[in-house]
Amino acid sequence: DSGVTQTPKHLITATGQRVTLRCSPRSGDLSVYWYQQSLDQGLQFLIQYYNGEERAKGNILERFSAQQFPDLHSELNLSSLELGDSALYFCASSDLNTIYFGEGSWLTVV
Amino acid sequence: GENVEQHPSTLSVQEGDSAVIKCTYSDSASNYFPWYKQELGKRPQLIIDIRSNVGEKKDQRIAVTLNKTAKHFSLHITETQPEDSAVYFCAANRIKAAGNKLTFGGGTRVLVKP
Numbered sequence: 001d002s003g004v005t006q007t008p009k010h011l012i013t014a015t016g017q018r019v020t021l022r023c024s025p026r027s028g029d030l031s032v033y034w035y036q037q038s039l040d041q042g043l044q045f046l047i048q049y050y051n052g053e054e055r056a057k058g059n060i061l062e063r064f065s066a067q068q069f070p071d072l073h074s075e076l077n078l079s080s081l082e083l084g085d086s087a088l089y090f091c092a093s094s095d096l097n098t099i100y101f102g103e104g105s106w107l108t109v110v
Numbered sequence: 111g112e113n114v115e116q117h118p119s120t121l122s123v124q125e126g127d128s129a130v131i132k133c134t135y136s137d138s139a140s141n142y143f144p145w146y147k148q149e150l151g152k153r154p155q156l157i158i159d160i161r162s163n164v165g166e167k168k169d170q171r172i173a174v175t176l177n178k179t180a181k182h183f184s185l186h187i188t189e190t191q192p193e194d195s196a197v198y199f200c201a202a203n204r205i206k207a208a209g210n211k212l213t214f215g216g217g218t219r220v221l222v223k224p
Contacts, residue, residue: 002153033211042216043154043199056211090153097142097205099212101153 003027004102006091012108018079021105025072025093031055032074033099034066035090043090049074081109112137114202116215124223129187131218133200136181140202143176143183144212148197157198158185161205190222 003026013019025032034046045058049068060066063081068074078085086109092101113136123129135143144159160167160174160183167174171190176183183202187194197219201212 002155043214045211045213048211088151098144098156098159101146101155103153 002100002102004091004093004100006089006102006105008105009103010106010108012110013081015081015083015109017081017109018077019081019107021076021078021089021091021107023074023076023091023093023102025074025091026095026100029093029095029100030072031094032068032072033092033094034060034074034076035092035101036087037090037104038084038087041087046076078107083109085109112140112202112213114200114213114215116200116218118218119216120219120221122221122223123190125190125192127190129185129190129194129220129222131185131198131200131220132182133184133202133215134180134182135202135213137202137204138178138181139204142203142205143174144201145172145174145185146199146201146214148199148217150196154199187220190220192222192224195220195222 005024007022030051033048036044046060048056066076088104090104092099116133141162146154147157148154171188173186197217199217200215203212
């Protein structure tokens with residue numbers, strides 16, 4: 001158990017819909033990251049927050065947005081969903097050195 | 111920004127043989143190089159890491175080497191076992207107070223044949 005908690009674990013939704021993925025970082029970690037991993041693909045960095053502020057942005061679509069709240073948990077919002085958005089979405093948190101991943105949220109768009 | 115390339119993309123080895131995965135990075139300021147193992151459908155887990163002030167680090171059957179001049183680092187797995195079958199990711203970044211932004215390589219799928 002990495003200490004990073006993600007919900008939901010699995011989610012099936014229809015095209016055009018909107019979903020929210022939630023993440024609680026490890027206790028004390030200020031940084032939260034979101035990664036997308038499609039089938040048989042690598043880890044695509046989406047966005048990073050540090051203590052509530054956006055720190056870095058990767059290849060995140062305009063239909064996707066995220067935020068980190070004062071209690072440091074984070075949400076990733078995915079809207080106008082397309083079939084190609086089906087993937088495993090990982091949240092991760094870090095101390096100064098190491099990044100720890102959550103178990104991921106499996107999103108299936110049908 | 112940082113760019114990390116990883117080779118090979120797939121690696122098949124016989125049980126008991128060694129496996130080597132190589133990564134190159136572009137940012138000479140990178141000073142932290144972790145390796146993650148990801149089993150099918152599971153989260154990536156840190157298996158070993160190395161900092162730029164060290165040339166080699168070992169942990170039982172796994173070792174990592176770093177060549178800062180050439181900007182490449184490698185993962186070595188000796189006496190491979192079936193449970194070593196997984197996807198391995200290398201990464202690189204600069205450690206800083208505001209948190210890391212790891213740049214990952216594309217991954218290597220390792221298959222250990224019994």
